[in-house]
Amino acid sequence: MTRIDRKGSAKLTVVSDTAYEIVREFDAPADLIFRAHTEPELVKRWWGFPSFQWLECTVEPWAGGRWRYSAKEGDMEVSFHGRFQEVVRPGRIVNTEIYEGMPGVTPETEEGGALNTNVITERDGVTTLHVHVECFSPEVLKMILDSGMESGMQLSYDRMEELAVQLAA
Amino acid sequence: MARTPTTNDVFAALSDPVRRDLIAAIGDDEATVSELVERLDIAQPQVSKHLAVLRESGLVRVRPEGKWRFYSVNGPALGPVIDWAQKFLGAVNERYDRLDDLVTELKEEGS
Numbered sequence: 001m002t003r004i005d006r007k008g009s010a011k012l013t014v015v016s017d018t019a020y021e022i023v024r025e026f027d028a029p030a031d032l033i034f035r036a037h038t039e040p041e042l043v044k045r046w047w048g049f050p051s052f053q054w055l056e057c058t059v060e061p062w063a064g065g066r067w068r069y070s071a072k073e074g075d076m077e078v079s080f081h082g083r084f085q086e087v088v089r090p091g092r093i094v095n096t097e098i099y100e101g102m103p104g105v106t107p108e109t110e111e112g113g114a115l116n117t118n119v120i121t122e123r124d125g126v127t128t129l130h131v132h133v134e135c136f137s138p139e140v141l142k143m144i145l146d147s148g149m150e151s152g153m154q155l156s157y158d159r160m161e162e163l164a165v166q167l168a169a
Numbered sequence: 170m171a172r173t174p175t176t177n178d179v180f181a182a183l184s185d186p187v188r189r190d191l192i193a194a195i196g197d198d199e200a201t202v203s204e205l206v207e208r209l210d211i212a213q214p215q216v217s218k219h220l221a222v223l224r225e226s227g228l229v230r231v232r233p234e235g236k237w238r239f240y241s242v243n244g245p246a247l248g249p250v251i252d253w254a255q256k257f258l259g260a261v262n263e264r265y266d267r268l269d270d271l272v273t274e275l276k277e278e279g280s
C-alpha cells in the first residue's frame with residue numbers, strides 16, 4: 001500500500017490573542033488517534049521527545065478524570081497536568097492543560113493554563129485531528145509558543161532519523 | 170508582569186490586534202495616516218498612536234515628502250517573528266509526525 005508522506009504537514013493558525021489551532025491528517029482510523037491520546041503506553045511513544053525519561057504518565061479519560069505527564073529531559077523536569085471535561089470515543093477530547101514550570105503552579109493547581117479541544121474525524125480512511133488551544137491569557141499563549149520554540153531546538157535529529165529507520169524496517 | 174515595549178521588541182509591538190491590522194493594511198506598499206484611517210475605519214488619533222509604537226519597534230518606516238508622511242513596513246524587522254513561528258511550527262510538526270509513525274505502526278500490528 002502506498003503511503004502518502006504527511007511529514008511536516010501540520011497546519012498552525014493563531015486564531016486570536018489567546019488561541020491557536022492545529023490541523024493534521026493521518027492515514028489511520030479515528031479510533032487509533034483517540035487511543036494514542038488516552039492510553040498511557042501509547043502516549044509515551046509519541047508525546048514529548050524520544051529522549052524523555054518518563055516519571056509519570058497518568059490518563060483517566062473520562063469527564064472529571066485527571067491526567068499528568070511528567071518526564072525528565074536531561075537535568076530538566078517537565079510536567080503537565082489537567083482534567084478532562086469531555087471524552088467521547090473516538091471523536092472528541094476536551095481537557096485543561098497546566099504547565100507546572102510556571103511560578104506558583106503545583107501538581108494540584110486547577111486554575112490557569114489552557115483548554116484544549118481535540119476533534120477527531122475520519123473520512124474515507126483519513127483522520128483529521130483538529131486541536132483548538134484556548135489560553136486563559138495572552139501571556140500563557142506567549143509562554144506556550146516560546147516553550148514550543150525551545151523544545152523544537154532541543155530535539156535531536158539523530159533520534160528522528162532513528163525513528164525513520166525503524167519505520168522503514 | 171507587564172512588559173515594557175522596547176525599541177527592538179517586535180513581539181510587544183505586534184501583541185496588539187490593531188497594530189497587526191495596520192501592518193497588513195500597509196502591506197508591501199506605502200500609506201499615509203489618512204489612507205489607513207479610511208482602510209481600517211479607525212479614528213486618526215488611534216492610527217497615529219499605534220503607528221508611533223510600530224515605528225519605535227522598527228517594524229514601520231516613515232518617509233516624509235512635502236507635507237505628507239508615507240509609512241511602509243520594514244520587512245527584515247519581522248525576521249525574529251518569522252523565525253520564532255517557524256520553530257514553533259517545527260516543534261508541533263515533530264510531535265504529530267511521531268503520532269503519525271505510532272498510528273502507522275499500530276495499524277500494521279493490527280492492534
